[in-house]
Amino acid sequence: MSRASIADAVGLTKATVSSLVGELIARGLLSERGRAPAAAVGRPGQLVALSDETVVGLGLEINVDYLAACVLDLAGGVRFERFLRRENRDTPIRDVFDALGDLGRSALNEAEAERLIPVGVTVAAPGLVEVDSGMLLMAPNLGWSNTPLRTEVANRLQRPHLYVTADNEANLAALGELWQGHGQEWRDFIHISGEIGVGAAVVVGGELLRSGSGLGGELGHLSIDPNGAECPCGSRGCLERVVGQEALLKRARLDAEVGTSIGVPDGGVRLLAESAERGDQRTLDALAEAGEALGLACGAAVNLLAPNTVVLGGIFALLFDWLADPLREELEKRAFVAKCSDVAVVRSELGAAAAVRGAASLTLRAVCADPYLVGSSGR
Ligand SMILES: [Zn+2]
Numbered sequence: 001m002s003r004a005s006i007a008d009a010v011g012l013t014k015a016t017v018s019s020l021v022g023e024l025i026a027r028g029l030l031s032e033r034g035r036a037p038a039a040a041v042g043r044p045g046q047l048v049a050l051s052d053e054t055v056v057g058l059g060l061e062i063n064v065d066y067l068a069a070c071v072l073d074l075a076g077g078v079r080f081e082r083f084l085r086r087e088n089r090d091t092p093i094r095d096v097f098d099a100l101g102d103l104g105r106s107a108l109n110e111a112e113a114e115r116l117i118p119v120g121v122t123v124a125a126p127g128l129v130e131v132d133s134g135m136l137l138m139a140p141n142l143g144w145s146n147t148p149l150r151t152e153v154a155n156r157l158q159r160p161h162l163y164v165t166a167d168n169e170a171n172l173a174a175l176g177e178l179w180q181g182h183g184q185e186w187r188d189f190i191h192i193s194g195e196i197g198v199g200a201a202v203v204v205g206g207e208l209l210r211s212g213s214g215l216g217g218e219l220g221h222l223s224i225d226p227n228g229a230e231c232p233c234g235s236r237g238c239l240e241r242v243v244g245q246e247a248l249l250k251r252a253r254l255d256a257e258v259g260t261s262i263g264v265p266d267g268g269v270r271l272l273a274e275s276a277e278r279g280d281q282r283t284l285d286a287l288a289e290a291g292e293a294l295g296l297a298c299g300a301a302v303n304l305l306a307p308n309t310v311v312l313g314g315i316f317a318l319l320f321d322w323l324a325d326p327l328r329e330e331l332e333k334r335a336f337v338a339k340c341s342d343v344a345v346v347r348s349e350l351g352a353a354a355a356v357r358g359a360a361s362l363t364l365r366a367v368c369a370d371p372y373l374v375g376s377s378g379r
Contacts, residue, residue: 002036002045021048027374028054028117029074029367050074055367055374056116058162059359060104060153061124061169064089064141064196065263067100069107070353071118072360074367076180079116080107081353083262089142093152101156108159119367119374121162122359123153124169126195128215134166137215140232141196167362169355170199170217171208173313173348176358178203179365181349189309190301191348192219192294193355194316195260198240202305209305220244222297239297243290245315248272251286261315262352269315276322287322294323295330302335302343313348320347 001009007017024030031051052075061068065087071080084103088096100123108118127139134150154164174191177183183203192200198220202209210216220240221233228237241247245258249268254275259267275283298310310331312320328345332338350357367373 001049002047004045005036006048024371027371029371029374050076052077053115054117055119055364056111057360057363057367058104058107058111058118058121059124059172059356059361059363060100060107060121061172061356061359062088062096062100062142062149063126063169063260063263063355065259065267067096067103068353068356069103070356070360071107071111071116072180072357072364073116074364078357079114080110081356082107083352085263093144093147097152097156100153104153104157108157117374118159118162120363121153121157121164122172122362123149123164123166124172124355124359125149125166126169126197126199129166129168130213130215131165131167131210134164136166163366165362167359168199168201168217169193171201171210172356172358172362173199173350173354174201174203174311174358175208175362176350176354176356177311177313177348178206178208178358179361180357181354182346186307186309186311186344188305188307189311190298190305190307191311191313191354192298192316193314194243194245194312195314196245196258198243200301202301202307204305204307219297219301222300224293224296239293242293243316245269245272248286248290251289252280252283254283260352261318269318272315273318276319284322287319288326290319291323291326292330295327296334298327298331299334299338302331302337306337306341307343308341309344309346311346311348313350313354314352317348317351 003017007014030048033047033049036045052073056071056073059070067084125136128137136147136149138145149166150164170193173193187206189203200217200219221238223237225237229241231238245268254271256268256271261269
């Protein structure tokens, strides 16, 4: 945009906008990109855009069977992205953090070699994360509890000036979809991430809905059958008992290691997809039942929150073709809101990369919210 069109859009004078833009250019957050097409009157203005040459954010992710790192620039460009398949269950926690530290340092080294300036780090984990303290309170699928995620990662990056935060992977996946996927068009959506467990996050008006504790989003433990199977969480008939990966494999009578959609190459998800592709009736029934159960749970969420879109991520993105129709059918029956307005059910655009992209984006959003975090020399 030109300075004049920014002034029009934000309702400040052109002089004020010019001075602010000058400051942001000095901080390396904006850069000039040629001239706007000639206006009828006056000189054509210089166009300014978010800079892809200075600040970057690092996202890291720990999951049950992989580690991931992603570096994003301010203009949304992916400058580094690596997924490292690695069994993190039943391994000493220290080894997992050491491997994540190595991965994080190589991402930072590559960014710095390109003269990019990392401004912070966000770590995604599959469990309950207390954002303020950076503690991972509980991650049942990893078998971890009360782990100081933020401190463990910060200690290994060898960059004491970098601010490290931690958050839940489902929240970050929704933010990834919001800032890097189609989220800006949807604005109000529920993002359901299925991997081994099932998490959800809600975006309302383009903002992630958060409680003060940062916990929540445990859609997988929404009880859809009060007399259903016992769940390790202490409740009964939790959604995860029907749509979680273990339940799907058992119902389809498939024998495979449970894993995430990118972690285990021949893991449960691929087997389910291949088996459904072949038309195996048990698998098709398991997936239809799961779609229906997801529709039931989504119906409750949609009635309460009235989103316009339900996004299926993780393994549900890979199994979307078999889940979507029964889900939609059930949703139409259950969600009163859906009788008055359309609720779209869509596949996640970013899939398994959503959480680590969201983590990197969240770091950069802190700079967008407060550009003074970056010094006038761009540091
Ligand atoms: Zn439960």
